[in-house]
Amino acid sequence: MTTPFPFTAVVGQDDLRLALLLNAVSPAVGGVLVRGEKGTAKSTAVRALSALLPRVDVVSGCRFSCDPGSPDPACPDGPHAPGASGSRPARMVELPVGASEDRLVGALDIERALTEGVKAFEPGLLADAHRGILYVDEVNLLHDHLVDLLLDAAAMGASYVEREGVSVRHAARFLLVGTMNPEEGELRPQLLDRFGLTVEVTASREPGQRVEVVRRRLAYDDDPASFAARWADEEAAVRRRVVAARELLPRVRLGDGALRQIAATCAAFEVDGMRADIVMARTATALAAWAGRTDVLAEDVRQAALLALPHRRRRNPFDAPGLDEDKLDETLGQFAGEGDDGPDGDGPDDPGPDDPGPDDPGGGGPDGGPGGGGGRPDAGPQDGDTGAGPEEPGAARPAPAGAGERPDTAESAPSGAGEQSAVGAGEPFRTKVLSVPGLGEGAAGRRSRARTEQGRTTGARRPHGALTKLHLTATVRAAAPHQRARGRSGPGLVVRGDDLRQATREGREGNLVLFVVDASGSMAARQRMGAVKGAVLSLLLDAYQRRDKVGLVTFRGAAADLALPPTSSVDAAAARLRSLPTGGRTPLAAGLLKAHEVLRVERLRDPARRALLVVVTDGRATGGPEPVALAERAARLFAAEQVACVVVDCESGPVRLGLAAGLAAGLGGTAVTLDELRADSIAGLVRDVRETSRRAA
Numbered sequence: 110m111t112t113p114f115p116f117t118a119v120v121g122q123d124d125l126r127l128a129l130l131l132n133a134v135s136p137a138v139g140g141v142l143v144r145g146e147k148g149t150a151k152s153t154a155v156r157a158l159s160a161l162l163p164r165v166d167v168v169s170g171c172r173f174s175c176d177p178g179s180p181d182p183a184c185p186d187g188p189h190a191p192g193a194s195g196s197r198p199a200r201m202v203e204l205p206v207g208a209s210e211d212r213l214v215g216a217l218d219i220e221r222a223l224t225e226g227v228k229a230f231e232p233g234l235l236a237d238a239h240r241g242i243l244y245v246d247e248v249n250l251l252h253d254h255l256v257d258l259l260l261d262a263a264a265m266g267a268s269y270v271e272r273e274g275v276s277v278r279h280a281a282r283f284l285l286v287g288t289m290n291p292e293e294g295e296l297r298p299q300l301l302d303r304f305g306l307t308v309e310v311t312a313s314r315e316p317g318q319r320v321e322v323v324r325r326r327l328a329y330d331d332d333p334a335s336f337a338a339r340w341a342d343e344e345a346a347v348r349r350r351v352v353a354a355r356e357l358l359p360r361v362r363l364g365d366g367a368l369r370q371i372a373a374t375c376a377a378f379e380v381d382g383m384r385a386d387i388v389m390a391r392t393a394t395a396l397a398a399w400a401g402r403t404d405v406l407a408e409d410v411r412q413a414a415l416l417a418l419p420h421r422r423r424r425n426p427f428d429a430p431g432l433d434e435d436k437l438d439e440t441l442g443q444f445a446g447e448g449d450d451g452p453d454g455d456g457p458d459d460p461g462p463d464d465p466g467p468d469d470p471g472g473g474g475p476d477g478g479p480g481g482g483g484g485r486p487d488a489g490p491q492d493g494d495t496g497a498g499p500e501e502p503g504a505a506r507p508a509p510a511g512a513g514e515r516p517d518t519a520e521s522a523p524s525g526a527g528e529q530s531a532v533g534a535g536e537p538f539r540t541k542v543l544s545v546p547g548l549g550e551g552a553a554g555r556r557s558r559a560r561t562e563q564g565r566t567t568g569a570r571r572p573h574g575a576l577t578k579l580h581l582t583a584t585v586r587a588a589a590p591h592q593r594a595r596g597r598s599g600p601g602l603v604v605r606g607d608d609l610r611q612a613t614r615e616g617r618e619g620n621l622v623l624f625v626v627d628a629s630g631s632m633a634a635r636q637r638m639g640a641v642k643g644a645v646l647s648l649l650l651d652a653y654q655r656r657d658k659v660g661l662v663t664f665r666g667a668a669a670d671l672a673l674p675p676t677s678s679v680d681a682a683a684a685r686l687r688s689l690p691t692g693g694r695t696p697l698a699a700g701l702l703k704a705h706e707v708l709r710v711e712r713l714r715d716p717a718r719r720a721l722l723v724v725v726t727d728g729r730a731t732g733g734p735e736p737v738a739l740a741e742r743a744a745r746l747f748a749a750e751q752v753a754c755v756v757v758d759c760e761s762g763p764v765r766l767g768l769a770a771g772l773a774a775g776l777g778g779t780a781v782t783l784d785e786l787r788a789d790s791i792a793g794l795v796r797d798v799r800e801t802s803r804r805a806a
């Protein structure tokens with residue numbers, strides 16, 4: 110067995126370690142979502158935590174880890190005979206991003222259930238994680254329906270498998286920890302809310318701490334066993350403290366004063382629903398138990414708010430998570446001393462007498478947080494690739510809409526001349542649904558029709574491999590003609606393996622939406638760029654909601670640029686768009702060829718994910734030799750490959766040339782104006798009615 114890296118040897122990351130320990134003390138807190146750049150000890154700290162958890166008493170031979178003191182009466186392996194018990198270390202079970210639903214919740218052998226009448230159930234990862242830790246790395250890349258199943262089980266403490274009238278239920282109580290890199294895409298707000306606490310982690314910019322990280326990493330790699338032995342005393346101290354806090358937790362009193370502060374804080378920050386209040390109450394109680402106190406103080410409420418509220422204030426993908434600490438202190442101060450918290454009125458800056466001091470091995474060390482990070486000169490890694498991630502480039506300050514406008518004659522200026530600063534984007538709006546025609550088989554999403562494991566049943570087929578979704582009607586039809594030959598003359602049905610039929614289902618897939626944005630001088634005329642950026646932001650918001658990948662190609666002056674390679678992070682695309690300058694000629698052909706190359710590479714990486722090309726332009730082509738002819742030839746490449754294309758026509762003014770519509774025809778796609786892009790546009794509605802009538806005719 111690989112020697113785990115000691116939890117107490119992690120350098121810094123005080124909030125991360127505290128959040129994990131609070132969940133170890135009280136799993137009812139609801140788990141931890143760890144957000145941060147790569148190489149910041151996310152995985153290392155989670156894997157190290159399992160070694161701190163006390164051993165688990167289990168019923169011998171039970172695949173579902175029942176507690177011998179109170180076995181689950183509905184356990185599939187029950188009923189359990191008294192006295193058959195043992196113990197094992199607490200498990201840390203890792204859920205891979207590519208896991209199937211059967212791997213997560215367990216597999217019911219439908220074939221044996223129907224043909225032999227045997228309820229054969231193979232437990233999944235939820236059963237393995239019962240009374241331990243379930244760790245999901247890159248949780249933001251997990252399919253939505255798996256995240257829903259995962260969080261439902263965490264909330265209910267049980268997992269249910271229901272298929273074709275066969276039902277299995279087993280206990281599933283675990284400490285849920287998810288890690289993610291926000292650059293790779295965000296979780297939906299509904300899913301964010303289901304995690305109890307969230308922690309933002311970054312690599313230290315302090316040279317001394319970074320040196321210590323490297324020193325410990327190298328020492329651990331040289332001799333993991335010896336390295337862990339040097340931290341054994343600190344590990345044992347924290348383990349004892351977790352056990353003591355668990356025993357103290359039922360005696361911790363959450364007074365009315367603390368409850369009022371919790372309610373006032375959630376109301377002041379306009380948090381939706383009541384889950385935040387409940388999580389804050391549980392977290393504050395766990396904090397008091399961790400500190401060895403039986404009363405919840407204002408400092409516990411403040412720390413609980415910093416851990417439980419930031420991710421619940423994120424309402425759309427362009428909102429940055431966070432909490433205004435000045436507002437938090439003001440709110441807590443308004444309700445300080447109310448209720449029955451006692452005469453001392455301890456506040457955030459007035460620690461209680463039982464709080465751990467800097468020399469407490471279970472409390473803050475020189476680095477702060479549990480275990481202390483700087484106590485030894487030769488200890489452990491953050492992650493294998495520890496180091497500071499690249500800083501996000503600062504966005505250019507947006508200029509007022511229409512600032513520095515230039516007339517349409519700017520197109521005749523030399524290439525790249527007269528570059529203008531970035532123009533502010535207009536207000537996003539709800540867009541029309543743009544989809545890829547046909548039936549795909551890509552990643553689960555919400556945009557285009559696709560064959561999926563989830564969705565409405567559309568037919569049946571013979572199973573290829575294991576049967577996962579039974580089509581009962583088709584199975585009965587396949588078995589019915591053979592009943593006489595199988596000796597069945599009365600009621601009932603004899604079903605054999607050859608009769609079983611797999612249900613085929615149709616749902617929705619996520620696509621790669623590649624934006625090709627014209628940033629030339631003509632787009633800056635008549636305050637056009639602000640409206641264009643608002644439209645693209647609206648489409649980005651729609652892509653986020655439909656679980657798409659997005660990419661951004663821009664063209665102006667003499668060339669095209671891949672401003673953002675295809676990614677799941679619409680935040681990054683929005684940031685690039687806001688800082689996009691304009692000016693110069695219109696190399697339309699270069700933009701289309703760059704987009705064609707991006708799609709070619711992505712098709713090799715992920716052949717199942719279909720693409721939707723969205724070209725945002727007025728249709729002019731003025732850059733390079735024979736610009737119009739080159740643009741027409743580039744457009745024909747997409748038409749030949751039958752790539753789904755939409756041209757957003759940005760032309761405005763009383764005289765319109767209709768060039769964007771011609772470009773759409775060359776691409777083999779459709780054209781919509783900025784007004785028609787809105788979902789509630791009257792012009793778009795009339796257009797849809799006309800197209801429907803034309804197709805019917």
